[in-house]
Amino acid sequence: xxxxxxxxxxxxxxxxxxxxxxxxxxxxxxxxxxxxxxxxxxxxxxxxxxxxxxxxxxxxxxxxxxxxxxxxxxxxxxxxxxxxxxxxxxxxxxxxxxxxxxxxxxxxxxxxxxxxxxxxxxxxxxxxxxxxxxxxxxxxxxxxxxxxxxxxxxxxxxxxxxxxxxxxxxxxxxxxxxxxxxxxxxxxxxxxxxxxxxxxxxxxxxxxxxxxxxxxxxxxxxx
Numbered sequence: 001x002x003x004x005x006x007x008x009x010x011x012x013x014x015x016x017x018x019x020x021x022x023x024x025x026x027x028x029x030x031x032x033x034x035x036x037x038x039x040x041x042x043x044x045x046x047x048x049x050x051x052x053x054x055x056x057x058x059x060x061x062x063x064x065x066x067x068x069x070x071x072x073x074x075x076x077x078x079x080x081x082x083x084x085x086x087x088x089x090x091x092x093x094x095x096x097x098x099x100x101x102x103x104x105x106x107x108x109x110x111x112x113x114x115x116x117x118x119x120x121x122x123x124x125x126x127x128x129x130x131x132x133x134x135x136x137x138x139x140x141x142x143x144x145x146x147x148x149x150x151x152x153x154x155x156x157x158x159x160x161x162x163x164x165x166x167x168x169x170x171x172x173x174x175x176x177x178x179x180x181x182x183x184x185x186x187x188x189x190x191x192x193x194x195x196x197x198x199x200x201x202x203x204x205x206x207x208x209x210x211x212x213x214x215x216x217x218x219x220x221x222x223x
Contacts, residue, residue, distance in 0.1 A: 008055065010036065012055070013056075014040075014041065024057060032055075039063070040062060040063055041070040052078050055123060056074060058070060060085060060086075060098055068098050083123075084104065084123055105128055107134070128206075158199075166208060166212050170217075
């Protein structure tokens with residue numbers, strides 16, 4: 001995680017598998033001043049309320065309750081906390097329930113360390129991050145394939161540059177990566193993204209992807 005500019009104050013992992021927890025501790029521990037761990041959802045909520053962690057990493061399957069119930073409580077009591085959910089597989093219901101509960105990101109446990117750390121970096125930068133499999137489940141849930149209208153890109157009112165940036169955002173490219181590809185500064189790319197989100201009323205990357213699918217800018221196969 002060399003891209004992280006500073007050490008963050010606290011991380012809470014809620015998972016009943018200690019091997020997973022220890023792996024996350026080894027991967028991320030050096031970047032957080034405090035590392036907390038709970039094996040159960042109730043204990044996780046208690047620790048979150050007590051410490052107000054900057055980041056929570058939570059499994060969907062917990063011994064005492066479902067992860068989405070824990071997420072809703074943490075979102076309510078710790079509004080500044082960023083939440084990254086994960087599971088052993090891309091079980092659609094798990095992804096959708098965690099997404100609807102308000103997580104800021106989702107990764108599958110069989111992803112490599114690079115994907116996981118990229119998700120963490122994105123969340124700590126205030127962005128959302130959903131791995132490709134999670135994005136597919138979310139899009140199919142909020143916008144079933146049979147309902148996809150195929151509109152003409154010209155009717156969106158966006159310039160060719162904006163359409164290109166929309167495509168790259170849907171691929172979850174970082175502002176730095178997009179800037180290099182479209183020959184703009186990172187700051188300009190961030191401004192483009194902000195303006196695009198406002199114009200289409202998108203609150204997160206799923207909203208931008210939905211817009212892109214609606215208007216034929218991307219296909220599910222591009223995600």
